[in-house]
Structure formats: C-alpha cells, structure tokens
Amino acid sequence: MWNRKKDDEYPQKSANVPQSPATSAQTSREVHTQNMASAPVRTYDPPAPAGSATIGKAVMIKGQIFSREDLVIDGEVEGTVEAQEHRITIGPNGKVQASVKAREIVVLGAINGNVEATDKMDIRKDARLVGDIKTARIVIEDGAYFKGSIDIVKSAEGKRKDSNPQVQAAGK
Amino acid sequence: MLGRLRSMLGGSGSGGGGELLSHGSNGRPLPPEHTRQSNGLDQFFSSIQDRSGLNLLDFAGANQSNVSYITSMGHRLSSEDFVRSLELTFGYPDVLEKQGNPQLVDQFLQENLGFPYDSFDGALLWDALQFLSPHLLQITVDRLFDTIRPDSYLLAFFHTDEKAKQLPLYNYRIADHRNILLQPRGWAHCGQVFNNRAIERIFHRYKSVKFFLTRDNLREVIVRR
Numbered sequence: 001m002w003n004r005k006k007d008d009e010y011p012q013k014s015a016n017v018p019q020s021p022a023t024s025a026q027t028s029r030e031v032h033t034q035n036m037a038s039a040p041v042r043t044y045d046p047p048a049p050a051g052s053a054t055i056g057k058a059v060m061i062k063g064q065i066f067s068r069e070d071l072v073i074d075g076e077v078e079g080t081v082e083a084q085e086h087r088i089t090i091g092p093n094g095k096v097q098a099s100v101k102a103r104e105i106v107v108l109g110a111i112n113g114n115v116e117a118t119d120k121m122d123i124r125k126d127a128r129l130v131g132d133i134k135t136a137r138i139v140i141e142d143g144a145y146f147k148g149s150i151d152i153v154k155s156a157e158g159k160r161k162d163s164n165p166q167v168q169a170a171g172k
Numbered sequence: 173m174l175g176r177l178r179s180m181l182g183g184s185g186s187g188g189g190g191e192l193l194s195h196g197s198n199g200r201p202l203p204p205e206h207t208r209q210s211n212g213l214d215q216f217f218s219s220i221q222d223r224s225g226l227n228l229l230d231f232a233g234a235n236q237s238n239v240s241y242i243t244s245m246g247h248r249l250s251s252e253d254f255v256r257s258l259e260l261t262f263g264y265p266d267v268l269e270k271q272g273n274p275q276l277v278d279q280f281l282q283e284n285l286g287f288p289y290d291s292f293d294g295a296l297l298w299d300a301l302q303f304l305s306p307h308l309l310q311i312t313v314d315r316l317f318d319t320i321r322p323d324s325y326l327l328a329f330f331h332t333d334e335k336a337k338q339l340p341l342y343n344y345r346i347a348d349h350r351n352i353l354l355q356p357r358g359w360a361h362c363g364q365v366f367n368n369r370a371i372e373r374i375f376h377r378y379k380s381v382k383f384f385l386t387r388d389n390l391r392e393v394i395v396r397r
Binding site for chain 1: 227233234235236239243248249250251252253256257284343
C-alpha cells in the first residue's frame with residue numbers, strides 16, 4: 001500500500017534506461033515491437049499511467065485529437081486536443097500549438113494556445129504556456145513561464161454544491 | 173536564450189524564476205527576501221473592492237500567490253513577466269540600447285502590449301517601468317492608457333535612489349491586500365532617474381498621480397486613468 005504508485009504521477013524516465021527512438025504514437029496497451037536484428041540494444045519507454053495513451057517525443061501530429069482516455073503528449077502537436085473527461089499531460093519534451101481541453105491538464109513542456117481544464121490546471125516549474133486559461137483550479141510552480149489570462153470558472157461539482165448547500169452540509 | 177537571461181539578470185532567486193543564480197552581478201549580493209507593507213497596493217485593492225468579474229493586468233509574471241489572491245476575489249487575471257519579456261526581446265547586454273531599435277520595439281509591443289482597447293480594469297505594473305528606456309517607457313505608458321478603462325488604477329513602483337546604476341530586480345508576490353513578499357532575482361540597469369516631476373510627466377495623459385513615500389527607497393505610485 002505504501003509503495004503503491006500514484007496514478008496521477010507523470011512517469012519519470014530512469015537515468016539508467018536507454019530511451020526508445022519512439023517513431024510513432026503508442027498507447028500503453030500496445031506491444032512495443034522492434035526488429036531485433038536491427039536493434040541490438042533492447043530499449044523501451046517507461047509505461048504511461050494505466051489507461052493512458054502516449055504521443056512519443058519523436059512524433060509530430062497535425063490535426064484534431066479526441067481522446068477517451070488520459071493522454072500524455074511528449075511530441076509535437078498542432079491543431080486541437082480534447083479529452084473532456086480525462087487528463088492530458090504535456091511532457092517535458094512536448095510542444096503543443098493547439099487549443100487543449102480536458103478535465104485536468106498538467107504542463108511540463110510548452111503550449112501555445114488556449115487551454116480549458118474543467119477541473120484542474122497544473123503548470124510545472126519549467127513549463128511554458130502562452131495562451132488563455134479557463135479552469136476551476138490552478139497550480140503554478142515558480143519558474144514556469146506564462147503569458148495570458150486566467151479565468152477561474154466553477155466546476156460543475158462546485159456549482160451543484162453552491163446551488164444546494166444541503167449537499168455540502170451533508171457531506172461534512 | 174535562458175543563458176542570456178541568466179547573465180542579464182545577473183542572478184536570481186529564491187523562489188520565482190528559480191532557475192536563475194543566487195548572487196547579484198559583479199559578486200554583489202542580492203538583498204534578502206522580505207515582506208513589506210504597501211499603501212499603494214492597499215489603495216489599489218480599495219478601488220476595486222465590492223466589485224467582481226474585473227480584468228486585471230499583472231506584470232509580475234504568473235505565480236501562485238498573485239493568481240490565487242486575485243482570482244479568489246472573483247477577478248480575471250492577465251499575467252505576464254514584463255521584465256523577462258523585455259530581456260527575451262532585446263537581449264543582453266545592450267537591453268537599454270536596443271530599445272531604440274524600431275523593429276524590436278514593434279515586436280515587443282505586439283507580443284507584450286497588443287491588447288485591445290479598454291481591456292483592463294486595473295494594472296499592477298510593480299517596478300517594471302523603470303527598466304525601460306525613456307523612449308520605450310513613453311510608448312508603453314501611452315499603450316497602457318489605451319488598454320486600461322477610464323477611472324481604473326495603475327500601481328507602479330520607482331526606486332528613489334538617484335545614484336544607483338543598477339537596481340535589484342524582484343519577484344512581487346501578493347501576501348494580502350497591503351503586504352507584498354519581495355523575492356530578489358538579480359540586478360538590472362535602470363532606464364532613467366525618476367523623481368516626482370519626471371513621473372508626473374510620464375503619466376501626463378492620466379487623470380491623477382498619487383505618491384506614497386516609503387522608508388525603503390521605493391516610491392509607490394497610484395495612477396488613475
């Protein structure tokens with residue numbers, strides 16, 4: 001129990017593990033296959049959190065992305081990215097030039113575009129975000145670069161609690 | 173780019189912009205982090221109390237304290253690290269000299285002050301204006317005039333030390349409506365000497381300029397648009 005890995009942690013790459021050349025988008029459920037003859041050193045990318053898809057750091061996508069599971073973007077994306085009921089993580093190598101919508105958005109890389117997180121926005125230390133943010137909650141670490149506006153909007157849950165104070169009282 | 177920024181700032185800080193160094197330029201130590209009382213900030217927040225849904229501009233760069241404080245009052249916050257943007261556009265070491273380059277000035281204005289007319293109901297400029305050359309300063313103040321709604325307030329700080337060539341650069345964190353945490357992040361060259369008369373001239377298009385003199389070589393100014 002004590003050593004259980006938190007679901008919401010961004011997977012940290014181990015310094016000792018060589019990184020995959022990652023030439024295509026991979027989901028955690030896909031089996032990573034390589035031509036063993038041309039790949040003498042066995043490499044792998046650390047698995048993304050369970051139930052999430054990953055866009056690797058050597059991948060570039062132009063267009064619209066809709067996800068029905070958590071999504072980790074460590075590559076480049078241009079267009080729009082949506083995962084309404086899920087979390088989107090922009091990894092340290094991720095460069096997103098797109099509007100991003102999700103329940104929760106974690107930024108370690110760069111976003112140039114407007115973002116909307118219905119629940120929570122988390123901007124980490126070395127992140128760079130240029131665009132407008134709409135979210136219910138926000139966490140900004142010192143060192144992050146942000147230019148744009150921040151609009152705090154109540155989440156659906158918050159609105160329900162406000163309109164029905166008995167629910168809130170009962171929950172205490 | 174970051175390397176240039178580091179050397180330009182000549183150091184930084186504890187806290188915000190944490191990637192920067194911890195000592196000032198030429199080995200000059202940075203002043204310690206401290207909290208100070210601000211009558212200017214108090215007056216700024218008094219001017220918007222009992223109102224919500226306002227759009228405020230903050231030149232301190234996004235940080236948890238300012239974002240939490242302002243959005244908890246029900247306002248929208250537009251944030252940018254003005255001094256960092258200045259350095260990123262004009263580069264080190266000739267930040268002040270390059271502010272005469274019309275191409276770079278246009279780029280800077282477009283990227284950092286390209287807001288529509290009447291966008292904001294108030295602006296926290298902190299000490300950002302004193303690192304501008306006289307030319308860019310006047311353009312910036314005029315651009316702010318177009319951006320801020322009539323009767324709204326600006327809060328700006330100017331150091332009173334007229335002999336200082338370099339000034340400490342701080343991250344400004346709002347602790348409460350009249351207290352600010354100042355986190356040193358380095359040293360920067362001052363664009364010009366500011367006395368009361370010079371400041372009044374800069375804001376000559378605005379309705380009023382009110383000064384708060386303090387004991388720590390900082391002149392707080394509340395300007396009404």
